[in-house]
Amino acid sequence: MVRVRYAPSPTGTLHIGGARTALFNFLFARHHQGTMVLRVEDTDQARLIPGSEAAMMEGLRSLGIVWDEGPDVGGAYGPYRQSERRDLYRRYLSQLEASGRAYRCYCTPAELEADRQRQRAQGLPPRYVGRCRSLTPADWAEREGLPYVLRLKVPSQGRTVVQDLIRGAVEFEHAVLDDFVLCKSDGTPVYNFAAAVDDYTMAISHVIRGEEHLSNTPKQILVSQALEFPLPAYAHVPMILAPDRSKLSKRHGATSVEEYRAQGILPEALVNYLLLLGWSPPEEREIMSLAEAIGWFDLARVQKTAAIYDLKKLEWMNGQYLRLLPIERVVDAVRPFLDARGIAVQAGPPLDQVVALTRERARTLVELAENLRFFYEPPQAYEAKGVAKYFEEPAVGERLERVAAALELLATWDHDALAQTFDRLAEELGLKRAQLIHPVRLAVTGRTVGPGLFELLAVLGPGETVHRVRRAAEAVLAGAVPIAD
Template identity: 35%
Template sequence: MEEIRTRLAPSPTGLLHVGNARAGIFNFLFAKKSGGKFILRIEDTDIERSKPEYEEDAKAAMRWLGLNWDEFYRQSDRKEIYSHHIKKLLENGSAYVSDVIRFKNPGRIVKFYDIIRGNIETDTKDLGDFVIAKDEKTPLYHLAAVIDDFEMKISHIIRGEDHISNTPRQILIQEALRCPTPKYAHLPLILGSDRSKLSKRHGAEALSEYKKLGYLPEAMFNFLALLGWHPEDDREIFTKEELIEQFSLERVQKGGAIFDKRKLDWISREYIKKLDGKDFIEKLKPFIPEEWRNKNLSGAARLFQDRISKLSDFTTEAKFIFELGDYDPALLIWKNASREDTKKRLEKAFELIFSSGDVMAYAKKEGMGEVLWPLRVSLSGLKNSPGPIEIMEVLGKEESLKRIRHAISKL
């Protein structure tokens, strides 16, 4: 039985984006389901634009996602291999030298079967004799990809649909080199919310940006796996192992996949909720100021763990726990309540909290909004925040009274 071997082949000419990452995930899942191999190949034939820092970014992004590769190759290390195959094409008459090396296009119809899209055929005569190398040691994209796929025994090429137009050229080169043709599966484009091709204007596109924002890698893996593939049921939360078990190319859609940030946030929130409390705090630490670490961090973490979609949200959402900002005294006043009544109710709440009395009983008698709104604002300084009782549990009695006293002074 044929060994399943797939590859992700990014060019190090920019940061690894979500389209590459999604392709990597699909290749990884397909290979691992079959007990096969997943290969990372850096396609750096564009010498002028390729940079080592982009290669490192691609590796770091893949490690972050948990896309561990079984084999690694870099095209710039393989010049002798390419040279051998270029000479072979020149010798058998499939290529010739002009100012560069061109492939002698037979100009025929090329047919291939796409696992996702079915039969595809292209008339190649309009392509002319296309350039495949600058010289005998410098192949261009199409030739290098074909040689590498052959040498690395790639069984399935799973890539974006924008590569469909590249496939006929590559099949012609495969035939000229007498290489077997791998099986193809072209994935749907990733679209923005307006159904145009995903770009930076739709938000962060580089995978590293999502890491910086504090999305959990497990959540990002889960979300990207659902971009164009769907399971047999309506489940949306999967472990990597469950995705490996359920994945199949037959359940990949043809139409574009919408990058829905709200769905990403929902999935990420579900993963954050499931974290162990100590683990959550450890993951928060890179996102918070150093001085927060010894001030109510565990209490604030408990308060906000179910309320945030990414770790960086904690910095803004929980800031008031660690430092109360200035706020307009008018924010303390509930709807049509007077300034005077608001002050009296805060003073009464202060007395009850100081003497460990029942603030909720007082609020039920006086009016929940009339009592709890100014109390909550006095503790948080915000229009929107968790409830006052929850906040006081985190702040403690002394800090809570200090903030209420400050609010009273503002009225």
């Protein structure tokens, strides 16, 4: 039975690195009909950020990553917050103490700091010097009441081998490890201890996590062995780096799932993009559904090398999804972006028709919202480049008047009728059709780029079209064309 976990620390928002790790866990679990556990690692209350846990869960859900057991949904191995598992940790801690595998250390932070200073000065690696290592329970009794931490008694000889599913056997000499802290003086367990206990007590079969944890793994193995726990399988997935190859941080722009959402990236696209960072499908096709990914997912195809995220490709992929997804899905997705811009769609043409015309010209929902704005708001000004190109030709004002007049008489308002009207008028005026089309697009949208004119006008409707063409004609004739930008 495959059981995996994603174990975030609620100290911020859901990071794309974390999201990718969660995604790999989720895909692995689903592929093997296993169970996905969400565990909140909140032992360090000082670092906890209120609302972070809920935000992370919301971020995961928005991407379609769901869990079978967790703080919100419960499960047979709860509780799922480390802060609620104190009693459990205490039990294993006293077991370790009783068996002599852990010992009390009374060294003060000042003493430890002094040790480190000295070691650094001597060019030695900073490790715990072992001052309290051979203290006996009798010595402990003497120090009754003094604060102490619990340290694991790491064997000084030998080595620990991590069998990693992605990297193979990785060896760590015990000589380079030190007697690390299991439990702080205030009684809170420390990560490497709590993680080992939880992975065992939650019956986790595969620990799939970021590469930054590889160096911690021997410590967790040592804890597990001291407690006589069987070991889970480990798989350390490569990290996601910022474009300058450094660790991802706020200064690299959008790094959280929430920020990408705000920039108009669809969750479907983000998840698909993240999937390709560190994993490759067995076929040369990159656009795929979560269901397909579940069928294909395999740790053997996970890369060893850290990946750098590429905004350009994410945006391209988002564009693909904008075109691929059912129109209703895109309409729903763009609505909040319209609202945020005060674009009132109730008064204008049906949004689905508008989106159908504009979505293939957008890469993000922000762009899409801006691109369709003119359907609901007449242009206040006209693009400078277009004015120079199309509104300054001789007799353009009259030409626009003619168009308005012809359109006004049109009985059927659809693409073909509009096309015929423009053809006929162009012939009458001795012009090329394009010489009518471009000024009219500018008159109606204020821009030089956009959907095909006849499709656009068909959706915009006769009233609004004629009105806008007239208005532009008047401005041109009056020599008072408002210029945008």
